[in-house]
Amino acid sequence: MSTPYSKDEIAALQEKAKRHLWLHFTRMSSYDNAEMQVIVRGEGQYVYDQHGKRYLDGLAGLFVSQIGHGRTEVAEAGARQAAELAYFPLWSYAHPQAIELADRLAAMAPGDLNRVFFTSSGSEAVESAWKLAKQYFKSIGQPGRYKVLSRSIAYHGTSLGALAITGLPGIKEPFEPLPPGGVRVPNTNFYRAPAFVADDETAFGVWAADEIERVIQHEGPDSVAAVYLEPVQNSGGCFPPPPGYFQRVREICDRYGVLLVSDEVICAFGRLGYYFGCDRYGYEPDIITFAKGITSGYAPLGGMLVADKLMEPFSEGHASFLHGVTFAGHPVSCAVAMANLDVFEKEDLLGNVRANEDAFRTTLEKLGDLPIVGDVRGAGYFYGIELVKDKATKESFDDDESERLLRGFLSHALFDAGLICRADDRGDPVIQLSPPLTCTQEHFDEMEQILRGVLTEASTKI
């Protein structure tokens, strides 16, 4: 059990938080008359709030805590590194931790993805890949290529460049005009597939991939730099790729000389039972962007793994990639990443996900008997549960209903019931689950039971 904070400590924290702290993507007014949720401690698959109440961390924080919470060996690796060399930049200098980690990642990555450019976050990784693509094409005499294709409803980050790639109109609109070049293609939500391919997932995948080709042709192949795809698309509620989809996309990219960026900020480092999501689905991208799970959140780190050919124009003469950020490849973060990967190896976390993912799916699929559950989809330890008003017609909720259901009820009710997960309405309403990779059947059962109780109550409210 966690030691709860005292009443006075809780009151002091609440007062300071309400006066000075600004939460991300959060309606701050919702705390005018309510307590802000404060998480104070984590252990294994669970976290504890200020009152000492325990929650199953069904979202691994924010798709981050792969190895779970409270791993002292990883924390100590960070502390040791801070004492040895807390900081030095990767601008002109190297340090052993970045070198060792780059070497380890290159060995793990598929094909000729051998060069690692570190960042400090996922958005920076996504944006760095775009900048690399642009400078690369300018260097090889194709200066017109600047556009980037990405899928409808996909989230690729929030900095202005990454936001231009993100496919969620609602979070882009206040920041328009964004850098030019972001173009949308369809996602792979088979549950909502167009009628003419709704009965055949393979045909759906062919259609969705061919739409990428159609858009490249429409935009002008000479203007397109890259296509950004997640192995399993998070936003919208975990859309796995249809069979053959990525192979076809790879062919299309090759045909038009367009780079394929696998945005694995969520899907890398075991989320799908492999170090990289592209390994699970058998394709070789030109760039992998990563963050989150590389350190399991014990320190911030992101980066991109880049194919040898993209490095070539920068490896001779006066050329350099004109890009960098202060904290990229921070020594403490790199040391933590190494210790995190050691845990993966020692405990065979990929093996754990592969051995248990069917059980996870089967347990979640039990919820399919509830009238509000339309679809359960995902892969590995990464699932979305789409909520519907009418199961037979797949009718979704309108904006008001969604607001009442997700924000008015579900988010609080799930938290109160002891489960951290995400009720998301940026596409159709979904509950998202992405637990630590150490979870086993007992945790799946706990998730299912909490969800069953709360979703059953939700059904009576619609």
Ligand SMILES: Cc1ncc(COP(=O)(O)O)c(C=O)c1O
């Ligand atoms: C696929 C994907 N790309 C990029 C990002 C942005 O990462 P960050 O929040 O670290 O900037 C995210 C964040 O969730 C993501 O899921």
